[in-house]
Amino acid sequence: xxxxxxxxxxxxxxxxxxxxxxxxxxxxxxxxxxxxxxxxxxxxxxxxxxxxxxxxxxxxxxxxxxxxxxxxxxxxxxxxxxxxxxxxxxxxxxxxxxxxxxxxxxxxxxxxxxxxxxxxxxxxxxxxxxxxxxxxxxxxxxxxxxxxxxxxxxxxxxxxxxxxxxxxxxxxxxxxxxxxxxxxxxxxxxxxxxxxxxxxxxxxxxxxxxxxxx
Numbered sequence: 001x002x003x004x005x006x007x008x009x010x011x012x013x014x015x016x017x018x019x020x021x022x023x024x025x026x027x028x029x030x031x032x033x034x035x036x037x038x039x040x041x042x043x044x045x046x047x048x049x050x051x052x053x054x055x056x057x058x059x060x061x062x063x064x065x066x067x068x069x070x071x072x073x074x075x076x077x078x079x080x081x082x083x084x085x086x087x088x089x090x091x092x093x094x095x096x097x098x099x100x101x102x103x104x105x106x107x108x109x110x111x112x113x114x115x116x117x118x119x120x121x122x123x124x125x126x127x128x129x130x131x132x133x134x135x136x137x138x139x140x141x142x143x144x145x146x147x148x149x150x151x152x153x154x155x156x157x158x159x160x161x162x163x164x165x166x167x168x169x170x171x172x173x174x175x176x177x178x179x180x181x182x183x184x185x186x187x188x189x190x191x192x193x194x195x196x197x198x199x200x201x202x203x204x205x206x207x208x209x210x211x212x213x214x
Contacts, residue, residue: 035207040080042090044169045073046196057188059098065106067092078108083202087111101184103127105134119173133174137167137198146214159212161204169195
């Protein structure tokens with residue numbers, strides 16, 4: 001499904017550009033729909049020292065499934081599996097381990113409600129507690145680029161729309177989630193803890209016989 005631009009106000013003088021609604025939608029014909037592809041990835045860069053601080057508490061970070069982990073840069077990556085005006089879904093699992101205790105944060109989803117809460121865009125994930133809020137994304141910045149090129153051999157047009165979203169990442173303030181994290185992993189996980197920054201790249205490609213407007 002294609003995306004539409006959605007600009008959402010936060011507090012009085014603060015505006016947040018919601019990533020899931022970043023691309024301009026174009027009505028798809030049966031022919032153009034067959035040529036539509038969507039891809040993307042979200043990378044979370046943890047704050048310098050955060051991973052070391054967790055390690056000092058006996059907590060290690062790893063990933064499972066489709067997620068990627070770069071320990072040198074303290075970056076976890078999640079492939080985007082879908083994006084609509086309601087949110088951005090991902091695949092992959094972030095894993096926190098302390099001794100025999102393992103906490104999995106699986107398949108995170110960025111929710112884009114209207115209006116956006118003052119706490120930012122909520123991120124939910126599947127955990128042992130079920131699907132719960134795990135993070136909040138704040139102060140989003142968005143860049144969009146669109147181009148259309150014609151293939152000389154096939155005579156078909158490819159319209160490519162790329163959206164890049166950067167946000168600050170904070171741990172959720174949900175008391176049940178924070179309580180569970182602290183009970184299992186210790187006091188290092190506090191409500192609204194600043195974790196770092198996220199960068200999401202979304203790409204829509206549409207191949208059609210006629211040139212599509214950007």
